[in-house]
Amino acid sequence: MNGYKLKRGFFMTLRRAVCSPRVALFLVFLFAPINSYSNKFDHALFILSKDTPDYKKIVNLVTSDWKKSKSYGYMILIDDQSAEIDKNLKTSDIIITLGTSAADKILAKKTAQPVINTLITQSAFKSLADKHYGNIPKALASGVNPILLDQPFERRLNLTRRLIKNMTDVGVMIGPSNANNQSFYTHSIEELNLKPKILLIDPDQNPIRQLDPVIKSSDVFIPVADSHLINVTTAKWILQLAYRHRVPVIGYSANYVAAGALASVYSSPQDVSKQTAELIDSLLTKNHKNQMHLPRYCTVKFNKTVAWHLNLEIPRDLEKNTGRCDL
Amino acid sequence: MKYPSLKVAVWVMITYIFSIEVFAHNWVITEEDLFAEIDSVTGVTHLKQDLEQVPAAITIIDRRTIESSTAVDLVDLFRLVPGFQVYSVHANRTGVTYHAPGGEYSRRLEVKIDGRSVYESFFSSVEWNTLGVDLDDIEYIEVVRGSNAPADGSNAFLASINIVTRSPLTEKGTQVKFSYGNQGVQRASFSHVSQFGDLASRATLGIKNNDGFESFSGLHLGEDKFIPIDDGAETVTVRYHGLWTPNATDSIDIQLGVGETETAIGYDAYFDRTWDNTYQHLSWKHIANDWSDIELILYHNSLDFIDESDGITLSRLINNHQISEPYKSILEAEPDQNQWIVDPQYFQYSDRWDAELRSNFYKWDNVRLNLGIASRYDSVKSKQAFPIKDEISQKTNRGYSNLEWTANDQWTLNYGQIIEKPSGKASSSSYRVAANYQSSPSHMFRFASNSSYRFPSILESNQNTFYDYNGTVINYVIRADSEVNNERLISHEIGYIGSFPEQHINLDVRIFDESFSEIIGQRREPYDSLTQDRINIRDNTDNIQLKGIEWQLKYRPSHKLLIDLNHTYLEIEGNSLYANLPSGDIYKSHKTSVPKDMFNVLLNYQATNDWYLSASYHYKSAYDPNVSGSDSKLEKSFSRLDLKTAKRWFYGNNWIELSLVAQNLGDDYADHYFYNIFESKYILGIKMGSS
Numbered sequence A: 001m002n003g004y005k006l007k008r009g010f011f012m013t014l015r016r017a018v019c020s021p022r023v024a025l026f027l028v029f030l031f032a033p034i035n036s037y038s039n040k041f042d043h044a045l046f047i048l049s050k051d052t053p054d055y056k057k058i059v060n061l062v063t064s065d066w067k068k069s070k071s072y073g074y075m076i077l078i079d080d081q082s083a084e085i086d087k088n089l090k091t092s093d094i095i096i097t098l099g100t101s102a103a104d105k106i107l108a109k110k111t112a113q114p115v116i117n118t119l120i121t122q123s124a125f126k127s128l129a130d131k132h133y134g135n136i137p138k139a140l141a142s143g144v145n146p147i148l149l150d151q152p153f154e155r156r157l158n159l160t161r162r163l164i165k166n167m168t169d170v171g172v173m174i175g176p177s178n179a180n181n182q183s184f185y186t187h188s189i190e191e192l193n194l195k196p197k198i199l200l201i202d203p204d205q206n207p208i209r210q211l212d213p214v215i216k217s218s219d220v221f222i223p224v225a226d227s228h229l230i231n232v233t234t235a236k237w238i239l240q241l242a243y244r245h246r247v248p249v250i251g252y253s254a255n256y257v258a259a260g261a262l263a264s265v266y267s268s269p270q271d272v273s274k275q276t277a278e279l280i281d282s283l284l285t286k287n288h289k290n291q292m293h294l295p296r297y298c299t300v301k302f303n304k305t306v307a308w309h310l311n312l313e314i315p316r317d318l319e320k321n322t323g324r325c326d327l
Numbered sequence B: 001m002k003y004p005s006l007k008v009a010v011w012v013m014i015t016y017i018f019s020i021e022v023f024a025h026n027w028v029i030t031e032e033d034l035f036a037e038i039d040s041v042t043g044v045t046h047l048k049q050d051l052e053q054v055p056a057a058i059t060i061i062d063r064r065t066i067e068s069s070t071a072v073d074l075v076d077l078f079r080l081v082p083g084f085q086v087y088s089v090h091a092n093r094t095g096v097t098y099h100a101p102g103g104e105y106s107r108r109l110e111v112k113i114d115g116r117s118v119y120e121s122f123f124s125s126v127e128w129n130t131l132g133v134d135l136d137d138i139e140y141i142e143v144v145r146g147s148n149a150p151a152d153g154s155n156a157f158l159a160s161i162n163i164v165t166r167s168p169l170t171e172k173g174t175q176v177k178f179s180y181g182n183q184g185v186q187r188a189s190f191s192h193v194s195q196f197g198d199l200a201s202r203a204t205l206g207i208k209n210n211d212g213f214e215s216f217s218g219l220h221l222g223e224d225k226f227i228p229i230d231d232g233a234e235t236v237t238v239r240y241h242g243l244w245t246p247n248a249t250d251s252i253d254i255q256l257g258v259g260e261t262e263t264a265i266g267y268d269a270y271f272d273r274t275w276d277n278t279y280q281h282l283s284w285k286h287i288a289n290d291w292s293d294i295e296l297i298l299y300h301n302s303l304d305f306i307d308e309s310d311g312i313t314l315s316r317l318i319n320n321h322q323i324s325e326p327y328k329s330i331l332e333a334e335p336d337q338n339q340w341i342v343d344p345q346y347f348q349y350s351d352r353w354d355a356e357l358r359s360n361f362y363k364w365d366n367v368r369l370n371l372g373i374a375s376r377y378d379s380v381k382s383k384q385a386f387p388i389k390d391e392i393s394q395k396t397n398r399g400y401s402n403l404e405w406t407a408n409d410q411w412t413l414n415y416g417q418i419i420e421k422p423s424g425k426a427s428s429s430s431y432r433v434a435a436n437y438q439s440s441p442s443h444m445f446r447f448a449s450n451s452s453y454r455f456p457s458i459l460e461s462n463q464n465t466f467y468d469y470n471g472t473v474i475n476y477v478i479r480a481d482s483e484v485n486n487e488r489l490i491s492h493e494i495g496y497i498g499s500f501p502e503q504h505i506n507l508d509v510r511i512f513d514e515s516f517s518e519i520i521g522q523r524r525e526p527y528d529s530l531t532q533d534r535i536n537i538r539d540n541t542d543n544i545q546l547k548g549i550e551w552q553l554k555y556r557p558s559h560k561l562l563i564d565l566n567h568t569y570l571e572i573e574g575n576s577l578y579a580n581l582p583s584g585d586i587y588k589s590h591k592t593s594v595p596k597d598m599f600n601v602l603l604n605y606q607a608t609n610d611w612y613l614s615a616s617y618h619y620k621s622a623y624d625p626n627v628s629g630s631d632s633k634l635e636k637s638f639s640r641l642d643l644k645t646a647k648r649w650f651y652g653n654n655w656i657e658l659s660l661v662a663q664n665l666g667d668d669y670a671d672h673y674f675y676n677i678f679e680s681k682y683i684l685g686i687k688m689g690s691s
Helices: A002-019 A021-031 A053-062 A080-087 A099-111 A120-132 A136-139 A153-163 A176-190 A208-216 A230-246 A253-259 A269-283 A304-310 B006-019 B064-068 B076-080 B312-319 B327-332 B459-461
Strands: A043-047 A072-076 A093-096 A115-121 A146-147 A169-174 A195-200 A220-223 A263-266 A298-303 A320-324 B057-061 B084-088 B092-096 B109-113 B137-146 B159-167 B173-181 B184-198 B200-211 B218-220 B224-225 B231-243 B250-265 B273-288 B294-307 B338-341 B345-361 B369-381 B390-405 B411-423 B426-439 B444-453 B465-468 B473-480 B487-500 B505-526 B535-560 B563-582 B584-587 B597-610 B611-620 B640-651 B653-663 B681-690
Touching: A021 B426, A043 A053, A043 A080, A043 A099, A053 A093, A053 A115, A053 A269, A080 A099, A080 B327, A093 A099, A099 A115, A099 A120, A099 B345, A115 A120, A115 A269, A115 B231, A120 A146, A120 B640, A146 A269, A153 A176, A153 A220, A153 A263, A169 A176, A169 A208, A176 A195, A208 A230, A208 B084, A220 A230, A230 A253, A230 B273, A253 A263, A253 A298, A263 B345, A263 B444, A269 A298, A298 A304, A304 B064, B006 B231, B057 B076, B057 B505, B064 B076, B064 B137, B064 B563, B064 B597, B064 B611, B076 B084, B076 B137, B076 B597, B224 B459, B338 B465, B369 B459, B390 B459, B459 B535
Parallel strands: A043 A072, A043 A093, A093 A115, A115 A146, A169 A195, A169 A220, B109 B159, B473 B535, B505 B563
Antiparallel strands: A263 A298, A298 A320, B057 B137, B084 B092, B137 B159, B173 B184, B173 B681, B184 B200, B200 B231, B218 B224, B231 B250, B250 B273, B273 B294, B294 B345, B345 B369, B369 B390, B390 B411, B411 B426, B426 B444, B444 B487, B465 B473, B487 B505, B505 B535, B535 B563, B563 B584, B563 B597, B597 B611, B611 B640, B640 B653, B653 B681
């Protein structure tokens, strides 16, 4: 009985450890299998979650120089074209999915070819890896290479530190999707000798009464992306309260900046496509390790009207589009 | 054609609201969550759209621009919008129009405050003085340049303005402001923001006075003229804005207001008018799920106005007017010579109830859809304008839809249509189609066409103003033709938006061709009575073709410097049926009825922390107001230079700001009419705030 308990406790601990993003990344690096694919491919298959210009734009950017400098062929399908996907899977040397829904379709098939999941968040990839492979390392070991869309929280903190001098209190709003990661955000802020003020927003309660005391007592406010509904329903109140208390908001998308955040660091289509193209080339090298790829590039965008309101000078070197992220 | 009953449509939409799941408890964040659009430009189609996606030209006057401007009044801001003309019928009756001639009552603009339509039912024009919106109350103004009837209805015939006031959440504490200037300018305002439980509140009190223009004395068209002017105004307004957000998906806005303005009416001859206005406005927004939202808007506007003059008694009529025999002898024989022919006081009111339910859908990958239904009840009362019926009302139902289809990476197509049905009249439908072509991230071209109708206002279709004695008409001032038709506009445009972030420049160009027909004006026809041989008739008298180009350029290299430029070039053709006489019809040309060129530049520089310097230059070429057919022709173009400086000091949680605005430095100019002389105006302001 004791042995059973011990065994169960060990596996629970192991499972928790493996599921932790940091430990998972470490394990992935440690045990990631060396790529054994052919170092040449002729045909790529792009599977899009949606038939919209946003998704197609990334494919266009990835393949823009294929015709000139490389002889790769490729095909674009939407994830609901099941028959077409099945037909073309076998003849494709590499599969690139764009978006969560397309990744779900392809990971379910457990193909033999290498798979790149792009336009996917860490949260979505973890969910799909758990669903189809049991956990992230197993998914990676099976030849899946996700390029994460969400910029690391540390980059937002670093951007904040370069923009706002003498700050001490950092307000962070997380939603139900991130409730389990509360300690991660707390530690990330404390590591920089700053004081975290974490708000776990309850969508069923008055958002203004929850947000106001946190924003009021913060030197900067950082909303963490959550579900669409949480993001949309809280953004307006965050921005208005931040305006009232003259507190800069550091967002996670271009839309947030357009709506009134001081700045955002995010992955633009150019950033995503550049890293995807590089990963495709990297897969052809013998020493490629399948792994979870943090976004290598980032775009930083500012709202000059908000900077004016806050009387903040934006460092010129920070404003850039599509480049290696030095945050 | 028969349309579905409004009640059924409302029932369907309400059932829909309560039948959808709000929070799907799925805690996985996807790429779509990261890309979630936050409320952006909504005024054109009511959909969330970027400037590159909207089917019309837009100018946003944001908080920074407002604070950087040299504006003293709300209407001054519209000089920052290409194509917009701001003019003074008198010092406290401002006209704002887009491209087309405005006239004494500029009747063809939809003007909204937080979505509440504020053009009044009587004249279909906006009484800017009664709005009670101070510059400090405004968060931003969204101006749709061009007809927006497919989304906003009939009165958005020329353009549409939505003034978004500051949310109770964006401020804190108390703010007091005093201004003092020449020309009798005295202003005071008080605002306070507070939180009562779950209700965030903002209340404002505003008082403002001015003496108006000086009387005119001088030469005009070679003649010595003296025109006594009495167009000062005193205004008091109280406004309340409450915001309640019971949870993340619902928000309820409540706005209430009351105001009184004492001013004058008329041009070149004045009598007293007192405006009393109240409004109640409620809007409820419910974000239903990831792909839809719904909004219910209810409001009531009430505007009473009392006109007071010396009146005209029978004896005064006989002595001061030429009356032919035998009528003169009959009137002189009347024993009561003091009876009123024109009363010394007329009470009039204009009342509006409006209910609108609209929903946006973002469910489909490339398509965004907006649906709306609304009903409006207007009633007006005026013994002067409608002596027989006294009170007239009109119910108008409308249903609209706007659709955006992103065809591919480069093309976005928009289609919008509205069907409006006034009680007792045939329905009409306005529509707009637009194709936006994004050739690169920096360049967007828009090709759009618009077909719009405007219903005659209650006054335009029902006015019947006359003065009588024992049933005998002594003076027939004006009547509406029995068959006044809808006004019609067909327009085509090519727009361009250039965004050059490296150079910190945004450029917006609109090339347009607008054809107006059946425009309602006044014609004259023979009429035989005691005192007159002609009568004025409201009818479809004008046809106008407008062509031109307008552009705006915004240069904002840093938070210290702002430069906004705009220019409009207009060519107008067309004519107005002035009179139907036995000798033949007489037409007046519209050739000079609008200024050919308008130019505005605004420059703002933040010299040191909290010290601002602004300068603006405005040029308007000569035009003929062409309203009365009198000798009001304006022969000279004018330009004006305004300067402003402001400095703010902070003391803990308190701040104080001193400002000085100088409008029209240099020579005086005539504003709209030759006798409205705009002299240099200096206004010293002090603002204090505490949180």
